[in-house]
Amino acid sequence: MTDAAIRIQDLQKTYAGGKTALHGVSFDVPRGQIFGLLGPNGAGKSTLINILAGLVNKSAGKAEIWGFDIDEHPRNAKRSIGIVPQEILFDPFFTPREALEIQGGLYGIPKAERKTMELLKAVYLSDKADAYARSLSGGMKRRLLVAKAMVHTPPVLVLDEPTAGVDVELRQQLWAYVRELNARGTTVVLTTHYLEEAQELCDRIAIINHGRLIANEPTTTLLAKAQEKVVEVTLDRDIAAAPDIACFEKSELKGDRVIAITYHKDKVNAGEVLSALNAAGYGIIDVSTREADLEDVFLSLTSDRAAA
Numbered sequence: 001m002t003d004a005a006i007r008i009q010d011l012q013k014t015y016a017g018g019k020t021a022l023h024g025v026s027f028d029v030p031r032g033q034i035f036g037l038l039g040p041n042g043a044g045k046s047t048l049i050n051i052l053a054g055l056v057n058k059s060a061g062k063a064e065i066w067g068f069d070i071d072e073h074p075r076n077a078k079r080s081i082g083i084v085p086q087e088i089l090f091d092p093f094f095t096p097r098e099a100l101e102i103q104g105g106l107y108g109i110p111k112a113e114r115k116t117m118e119l120l121k122a123v124y125l126s127d128k129a130d131a132y133a134r135s136l137s138g139g140m141k142r143r144l145l146v147a148k149a150m151v152h153t154p155p156v157l158v159l160d161e162p163t164a165g166v167d168v169e170l171r172q173q174l175w176a177y178v179r180e181l182n183a184r185g186t187t188v189v190l191t192t193h194y195l196e197e198a199q200e201l202c203d204r205i206a207i208i209n210h211g212r213l214i215a216n217e218p219t220t221t222l223l224a225k226a227q228e229k230v231v232e233v234t235l236d237r238d239i240a241a242a243p244d245i246a247c248f249e250k251s252e253l254k255g256d257r258v259i260a261i262t263y264h265k266d267k268v269n270a271g272e273v274l275s276a277l278n279a280a281g282y283g284i285i286d287v288s289t290r291e292a293d294l295e296d297v298f299l300s301l302t303s304d305r306a307a308a
């Protein structure tokens with residue numbers, strides 16, 4: 001038994017066509033947290049979630065949900081997780097009440113113990129309990145999916161890209177509900193493309209890129225890295241080593257006369273970095289910078305790894 005809500009060890013997936021979506025990913029989701037799984041399109045997030053859900057077979061590696069190995073104890077593993085899928089798929093002729101009752105039946109929950117109305121209320125759908133699912137808005141459907149995933153009261157709830165197509169107000173309501181579930185003890189895993197979304201909600205963030213884990217850190221640590229910016233400078237002459245100046249976090253030689261300077265944008269700006277370089281006697285021919293975004297975090301993380 002582990003004390004992780006989810007434990008993934010060297011998880012690998014190569015699809016039938018030969019595409020490798022996961023190249024050996026390992027991480028733990030600590031119990032009680034809201035955990036963000038971030039990555040760009042095609043990074044492998046859905047593959048990982050679908051393996052946990054039992055919808056995709058892994059090629060190698062291990063996964064445990066609430067201490068239950070998905071191969072050795074598939075039923076217990078499945079009972080321990082609720083998944084809100086990316087795609088909205090419903091039978092359009094069922095009402096929200098029926099959809100939850102059927103889901104309860106699938107998990108073998110006796111009628112008297114089902115919490116259909118309580119769940120519908122929690123996701124602000126009690127007034128739509130008897131409406132056809134096809135008459136619900138996109139946001140309502142998504143909230144119904146959350147309720148459906150919670151029918152068997154799993155200790156772990158996974159939301160796969162939950163805010164696609166959800167407007168700002170509903171998103172806030174959804175987050176309020178997610179926070180409430182978490183406060184009552186549910187471990188939440190959230191996959192998203194958006195750093196802001198993850199930083200607003202998550203205690204910890206893991207990032208996957210091209211099927212590899214490139215970060216797994218408390219949100220505050222990761223955000224500090226997002227404060228790092230890189231400016232690439234071409235100098236007027238060749239140099240043997242990158243200059244080390246106090247306001248730089250790091251400087252690296254990229255070519256005979258090109259250096260990449262990493263700085264903290266909450267401490268200095270690009271102008272101050274260039275002035276410091278000038279003041280130290282370096283003539284500047286060209287400069288390029290990028291806006292800090294998730295891509296920057298990726299870059300700084302991948303270059304950290306390369307340097308380590």
Ligand SMILES: Nc1ncnc2c1ncn2[C@@H]1O[C@H](COP(=O)(O)OP(=O)(O)OP(=O)(O)O)[C@@H](O)[C@H]1O
Nearest residue numbers: 015017019021039040041042043044045046047048
């Ligand atoms: N059934 C499949 N057969 C073959 N390749 C697949 C299959 N499903 C996903 N892939 C490929 O595996 C890689 C990872 O896809 P995955 O859907 O896991 O990424 P993702 O991070 O969830 O992206 P998105 O946010 O767009 O859903 C992609 O290159 C994708 O094309």
